[in-house]
């Protein structure tokens with residue numbers, strides 16, 4: 651709080667100092683944008699309509715794949731946008747590594763399939779990234795991402811295969827989406843900032859009290875009121891499992907994209923939650 655006030659005072663002092671050189675009309679705007687720079691960096695929450703499946707951003711390019719105690723994948727593509735093709739090679743086995751030109755990066759894989767793709771994570775920059783598929787330890791399919799900027803080969807992290815992307819450096823994990831609801835909603839998104847994915851919380855209050863169409867298999871425990879500690883009520887008993895087919899529900903509370911408090915049309919309320927893997 652003290653810090654904020656300090657920044658505010660500095661801004662006011664600065665705006666007085668600059669009054670002489672800045673046109674009067676622009677002053678108000680300049681002050682406002684200076685007061686809370688963190689908000690400006692973040693921008694508005696993304697609109698889910700701008701997102702589509704990860705694979706929609708794959709380039710139409712096939713690497714040569716050979717398998718023998720793992721996979722050897724190789725090809726050529728311009729990854730850093732300098733107009734010169736880059737030599738790409740990856741070996742997927744117990745000791746996996748990826749190579750672009752003379753740069754090598756070792757990485758860990760559980761269950762690779764030899765699938766390597768070229769993806770454009772952010773159309774605002776000249777880079778294209780490498781996405782290496784790994785089925786994970788127990789059916790947790792994801793892509794490991796690498797960027798080559800001409801000087802370095804950088805591991806950017808992972809994106810789950812069910813994620814959606816906007817092609818401008820943002821993605822929404824499958825686990826952050828209310829996949830059983832229509833319209834689809836989300837609880838958080840990831841943003842690529844300086845070669846790292848940063849998690850951003852999405853304000854879900856806009857979804858509360860709204861009506862949705864619910865489909866699929868979930869668990870339901872009738873409750874009068876939304877519990878504070880919903881974990882205490884979650885059980886994976888078969889009798890709690892329900893199949894929903896285009897049922898109209900009202901969302902009253904969102905704990906996570908797969909754990910909610912809802913109300914059916916007949917007025918029955920309760921905790922609704924989904925099995926999203928181990």
Ligand SMILES: [Ca+2]
Nearest residue numbers: 728729730734
């Ligand atoms: Ca290149």
Ligand SMILES: [Ca+2]
Nearest residue numbers: 772773775777
């Ligand atoms: Ca790009």
